[in-house]
Structures are given as structure tokens and as C-alpha cells.
Amino acid sequence: MAQLQITDLHVEFGGLRAVDGLDFEVEKGEILCLLGPNGAGKSTTLDLICGKTQPTGGSIRFEGMEISQMQEFRRARLGIGRKFQVPSVYKELTVSENLSVARSRRPGILHALTRFALSDGRAVAPILERVGLESKADDLAGNLSHGETQWLEIAMLIAQDSRLILMDEPTAGMTIQETARTADIFRALSDSHTLIVVEHDMSFVRTVADRIVVMNRGAMLAEGTIAEIESNDDVKTAYLGH
Amino acid sequence: MTSRLFYDLVALVIFALVIVLGVPAIMGFDGFELNTFARYLALAIVSLALALSWGGAGLLNLGQAATFGMGSYAMAMHLKLKASGDGLPDFMGWNNVPELPLLWVPFQSLAFTLLAGLMIPAFVGGLIAIFMFRARIAGVFVAIITLAFLVAFQLVVIEQQGITGGQNGLTGLAPLSLPGWTVDTYGVGFYYLVAGCLMVAITLGIFITHSKFGLILKAIREDADRTRFFGYNVANYQTVIFCISAALAGWAGMLYTLVLEFASPTYMSVSFSLAIVIWCAVGGRESVLAAAIGAILVNMLEGRLSDVFVEGWNLILGVIFVLVVMFMPRGLHGLIGSGWQIITGKAGKPGMRPVDTGAAALPAKSAQER
Ligand SMILES: Nc1ncnc2c1ncn2[C@@H]1O[C@H](COP(=O)(O)OP(=O)(O)OP(=O)(O)O)[C@@H](O)[C@H]1O
Numbered sequence: 001m002a003q004l005q006i007t008d009l010h011v012e013f014g015g016l017r018a019v020d021g022l023d024f025e026v027e028k029g030e031i032l033c034l035l036g037p038n039g040a041g042k043s044t045t046l047d048l049i050c051g052k053t054q055p056t057g058g059s060i061r062f063e064g065m066e067i068s069q070m071q072e073f074r075r076a077r078l079g080i081g082r083k084f085q086v087p088s089v090y091k092e093l094t095v096s097e098n099l100s101v102a103r104s105r106r107p108g109i110l111h112a113l114t115r116f117a118l119s120d121g122r123a124v125a126p127i128l129e130r131v132g133l134e135s136k137a138d139d140l141a142g143n144l145s146h147g148e149t150q151w152l153e154i155a156m157l158i159a160q161d162s163r164l165i166l167m168d169e170p171t172a173g174m175t176i177q178e179t180a181r182t183a184d185i186f187r188a189l190s191d192s193h194t195l196i197v198v199e200h201d202m203s204f205v206r207t208v209a210d211r212i213v214v215m216n217r218g219a220m221l222a223e224g225t226i227a228e229i230e231s232n233d234d235v236k237t238a239y240l241g242h
Numbered sequence: 243m244t245s246r247l248f249y250d251l252v253a254l255v256i257f258a259l260v261i262v263l264g265v266p267a268i269m270g271f272d273g274f275e276l277n278t279f280a281r282y283l284a285l286a287i288v289s290l291a292l293a294l295s296w297g298g299a300g301l302l303n304l305g306q307a308a309t310f311g312m313g314s315y316a317m318a319m320h321l322k323l324k325a326s327g328d329g330l331p332d333f334m335g336w337n338n339v340p341e342l343p344l345l346w347v348p349f350q351s352l353a354f355t356l357l358a359g360l361m362i363p364a365f366v367g368g369l370i371a372i373f374m375f376r377a378r379i380a381g382v383f384v385a386i387i388t389l390a391f392l393v394a395f396q397l398v399v400i401e402q403q404g405i406t407g408g409q410n411g412l413t414g415l416a417p418l419s420l421p422g423w424t425v426d427t428y429g430v431g432f433y434y435l436v437a438g439c440l441m442v443a444i445t446l447g448i449f450i451t452h453s454k455f456g457l458i459l460k461a462i463r464e465d466a467d468r469t470r471f472f473g474y475n476v477a478n479y480q481t482v483i484f485c486i487s488a489a490l491a492g493w494a495g496m497l498y499t500l501v502l503e504f505a506s507p508t509y510m511s512v513s514f515s516l517a518i519v520i521w522c523a524v525g526g527r528e529s530v531l532a533a534a535i536g537a538i539l540v541n542m543l544e545g546r547l548s549d550v551f552v553e554g555w556n557l558i559l560g561v562i563f564v565l566v567v568m569f570m571p572r573g574l575h576g577l578i579g580s581g582w583q584i585i586t587g588k589a590g591k592p593g594m595r596p597v598d599t600g601a602a603a604l605p606a607k608s609a610q611e612r
């Protein structure tokens with residue numbers, strides 16, 4: 001059984017069908033890249049999976065469980081993590097505090113009351129190193145550059161350690177080197193995590209994607225390997241806008 | 243131990259020395275003089291209680307005076323019963339109340355009273371909190387709802403004369419009798435009792451602030467929605483800090499009744515609630531110690547100035563508040579923090595939180611999203 005099953009998913013925003021009869025599945029351990037022109041409904045699809053948006057119809061099953069009506073913190077506890085298109089970190093907290101918040105394996109109040117704020121420091125240090133932010137551990141996240149902020153949010157998702165990670169345009173604003181490093185991290189992550197990645201950078205997609213789903217106007221347009229997608233006529237038409 | 247926790251503990255030790263040794267020495271260990279100061283210390287507790295919810299979690303509770311009042315009345319009911327011996331409290335007779343109302347009966351017991359002074363405010367605060375935070379009410383609406391509750395609660399207390407003593411409150415109280423010690427409000431011992439309570443409250447506050455719980459609350463303050471996606475039950479976190487804050491306010495209220503030897507519905511007034519906000523803002527709402535110091539300083543100032551400007555004190559208080567909001571939004575605590583960074587040349591480094599205006603109490607974004 002696929003880890004995530006999306007069936008006939010719908011959502012409307014005041015008449016606009018942002019997601020309109022979407023079906024796809026994601027297997028455990030794969031990296032699925034979600035492509036599509038601007039406004040195709042990619043971010044909205046991730047919103048529906050993580051609970052930011054409620055669907056108007058259809059079903060989302062995660063590891064066999066229907067989650068489409070579940071509160072967002074419950075979905076997070078089940079094992080779904082989300083990186084947002086606009087990097088969402090806590091600007092008033094330091095980098096290491098951000099990671100401590102993200103490291104939420106035990107999100108209960110009693111546990112939190114009996115731990116110091118930075119008790120996660122040792123656990124998150126290797127993650128900081130992995131994304132190259134170790135020298136910024138005590139800086140306020142609000143003082144980071146855009147690229148560093150992207151790294152921080154990626155690091156937060158590594159710290160959160162969800163089984164299914166939803167990444168919305170993780171390499172936006174990154175240099176070529178940074179993008180390559182992100183690709184390495186994603187490949188390493190996919191050993192023990194499933195990833196859905198929304199990306200526009202095709203060379204990045206080529207390096208990381210196990211499989212690709214192309215969306216257009218809220219529905220699936222094509223699905224397959226990179227080679228299949230690149231030779232698909234419907235996809236070409238959608239991107240050229242005819 | 244993190245360096246910030248270390249600094250807070252050092253500051254606490256210095257503060258404790260001043261309160262335990264400095265102040266009594268200056269006042270020549272005179273119980274009468276110290277009684278006035280004990281009043282400030284009791285108010286410091288309610289100020290730090292507000293700092294926990296407002297500074298720590300971005301929840302501006304304008305109903306803090308209500309929970310303070312509950313603690314205050316709990317203590318007063320106990321002492322009134324002690325003063326009345328086997329008879330009914332005098333005001334009940336004047337109001338034709340035939341027998342002791344059920345609500346009063348358990349307050350015969352000191353243990354129940356002490357527990358009730360903490361738990362009733364916590365319970366009521368928790369009830370309001372659950373209703374608000376489950377519905378994801380945030381920002382200015384929290385202030386409006388808690389303010390509305392305060393106004394309604396004060397009305398009920400004044401209205402229910404037979405039970406509460408109405409406008410007059412509860413007067414003619416017996417001294418508190420603890421096992422082995424009858425508390426003399428004008429004794430040095432009483433001052434140390436209040437000072438000890440304040441130290442315990444501050445220590446508790448510091449540990450909450452520096453716990454992971456405190457960190458998650460800061461995260462919620464900045465972006466509640468983001469925090470949900472990490473699996474935290476935001477409403478529960480907010481509710482718990484509201485309860486803790488309310489319990490501390492109740493504790494302060496109990497001490498306040500002991501200091502003044504009566505309980506009055508004016509403790510539950512809007513102006514008293516706003517005064518708490520001002521103390522907290524002056525000291526710095528992000529630190530429980532600073533909020534406590536803010537309460538002490540403003541009340542000392544009031545003690546000096548209100549004799550001179552009898553009618554004008556509220557105006558002065560208002561002006562202080564406007565100045566603080568405009569020129570030092572993070573209070574004296576923020577001012578000292580910034581000064582420290584200039585000295586050590588570490589501007590922009592940790593501890594240097596981005597300066598937000600009072601509007602940080604009103605994180606506007608979470609409400610409309612869903
Ligand atoms: N909360 C909302 N309210 C109203 N309309 C919305 C909302 N969220 C998304 N939309 C609309 O739904 C459509 C799909 O948006 P979505 O953000 O999912 O696109 P996308 O595929 O992520 O595009 P991009 O590549 O530009 O990020 C767009 O037309 C957008 O304007």
C-alpha cells in the first residue's frame with residue numbers, strides 16, 4: 001500500500017477550483033517531484049496534505065488512515081512535516097532555538113515543562129553542521145540571509161524528522177552550489193523519509209526525483225520518470241500556455 | 243545552563259538581597275514602613291503573572307484583576323469567618339441572609355482557602371482560555387474578551403451583596419492564623435512572608451521562561467500556525483500558561499488582602515487591570531523579574547507622588563505608559579539589554595530581540611488565516 005493516497009481531491013476558493021479532482025499516490029521512501037505552471041495548485045495540494053487547508057471533497061490517506069479532516073497538529077504528530085514556499089522560521093528566536101522548537105518528537109506540555117529550552121542543543125548540532133549554519137547557532141533567525149533562512153527551515157524539517165516531508169520550492173533563492181548541496185541532503189534523507197518536493201528548477205528535479213507528477217489547473221496532467229515527462233506533449237502545451 | 247538563564251539567576255540573587263536585606267535595613271526594620279513595601283511586593287507578583295502570559299506568550303490578559311480579586315476574596319472570606327466566630331459575618335445580617343451561604347462554608351478551612359485562592363482563579367482562567375484558544379482567538383480579541391469578563395465579574399460581585407459584601411467588600415477581618423504563628427501584618431515577619439512568596443514566584447517564572455515550554459510559547463507568540471505544523475497543541479499550551487498566570491494572580495490577591503486587611507471590589511476594576519499592564523510594560527514584559535521590579539518602582543512612585551497630585555496620579559500613570567510604549571517598548575529590561583549590548587559591542591547578537599511596539603501583544607496574522 002502506498003504511504004500517501006490522494007483520491008479525487010477538491011478544494012474551492014470562492015468559485016476558483018484550485019484543486020480539482022486530483023489523484024496520486026506516493027510510495028514510502030521515494031522522492032516525488034510535483035511540477036506545474038504557476039497557479040497549478042501545487043502549494044494548495046501540500047496545504048491540503050498538512051492540514052493548512054480543508055478540502056471540499058475527496059480523501060487523503062496517510063499510512064492507511066484518513067487524515068483529510070484531522071487537525072494540523074495531529075497530522076504533524078502522525079509524521080507529516082511541511083516546509084513552506086515563503087520560508088517560515090521564527091525570526092525572533094535564535095537558529096538553535098528554532099531547531100529546538102522543530103525537534104518535537106515529544107510535543108506534550110509536561111515534557112516541555114521539565115526540559116530546558118536548549119536541552120535539544122546536542123541533538124541538533126549535527127543538523128546545523130549538515131546545512132552549514134553551525135557558526136550561526138546563536139544568531140537570531142531574523143538576521144539570516146534569504147538563502148540561510150531556506151537552510152534553516154530545511155534543517156528544522158530534518159530535526160522534526162517526519163516520515164513524510166513536504167518541501168515547497170526549497171531551492172528558491174539558492175546559488176548553484178547550495179542547490180547541489182540540497183540535492184545531496186534530499187537524497188540522503190530519502191533513505192528513511194518520503195519526500196514530496198515542489199520545484200521549478202529542472203536540473204534539481206533531474207538529480208533528486210524518483211518520479212514526477214505534473215499538475216495543471218488543479219488536476220494531474222502527467223506522471224512518470226523525468227524522461228517520460230520531458231517527452232510528454234500535454235506537459236509542453238501546459239507550460240507553453242496553449 | 244544557558245548564559246541567559248545564568249544572568250537571570252544572578253539578577254534574581256541581587257534582587258533578593260536588596261529585598262531581603264537592603265529594603266528592611268533602609269526602613270530600620272520598622273514593621274509599619276515595611277507593610278507599605280509588602281504591598282508593592284504583592285503587586286509585583288500579579289505583574290509577573292501578566293508577564294508570563296503577555297510577554298511570554300503574547301496573550302494580553304486584561305482580566306488579570308478578576309483572578310487577583312478571586313484570590314483576594316478567598317483569603318478575606320476565610321479571615322471574615324474567623325473574625326465572626328460562631329456567628330454569621332456581620333454584613334450578611336444587614337442583608338437578611340439567614341444562614342451561611344454554601345459558597346462560604348468550605349472557607350472555614352485554611353487549607354481549603356489557600357488551595358482555592360490558587361485553584362479557583364486557575365480554573366476560571368482555564369475555562370475562558372479553553373473557550374478562546376480552541377476557537378483560535380488571538381491578539382486584540384483576547385484582550386477584549388478578558389476585559390469583558392472582568393467587567394461582568396466585578397458587576398456580579400458588587401450585585402451579590404449578601405454573599406460578597408457588595409460595594410463595601412469584606413472588612414473587619416481577623417489576622418491570619420497559621421499553625422504556630424498569628425500573622426501580624428505590621429511585623430517584620432509578615433514582610434518576609436510576602437518577600438518569600440515573591441521570590442518563589444519569580445523563580446518559578448524564570449524556570450518557566452527558560453524551559454522548553456517557555457520556548458514553545460515564544461514560538462506560538464510569533465507564529466501560532468507554524469507551531470501547529472510541528473505537532474504542538476497550541477490551544478493547550480496557551481491554556482496552561484493562562485492557568486499558571488491566573489493562579490499566580492490569585493496568590494498575589496491573597497497576600498494583598500493580608501496586607502490591606504480587607505478585600506474590595508475595586509481590586510477587580512478595569513483601572514486596576516490596566517495598572518497591572520502598565521507596571522509590566524514599564525519593567526519589561528519579557529522578563530518576570532523585570533515585570534516585578536516594574537510594579538515595585540511604579541508603586542513606589544505612586545506612593546511618593548499621589549500625596550502631591552491626589553487627583554492627577556492616573557494621568558501621570560497614563561503618560562508614563564504612553565512614553566514607555568513609544569520610547570522603550572521592551573521596558574526597562576529592554577533598555578538595560580540594549581545598553582549592555584552597546585557596552586559589549588554585540589549589537590544584533592542573541593538577546594537583542596527585534597524591537598517591536600506594543601503591537602506584539604496583537605499578533606494579527608493568525609486569526610484570519612483559517
Ligand atoms: N487561500 C487562498 N484563497 C484564495 N485563493 C487561493 C488561496 N490559495 C491559493 N489560491 C489560488 O489557488 C490557485 C493555486 O495556487 P497555488 O499556490 O496552489 O499554486 P502553485 O501551483 O503553488 O503556484 P506557484 O508555482 O506560483 O507557487 C491560485 O490561483 C491561487 O491564487
Ligand SMILES: [Mg+2]
Pocket residue numbers: 042043044085168
Ligand atoms: Mg506554490
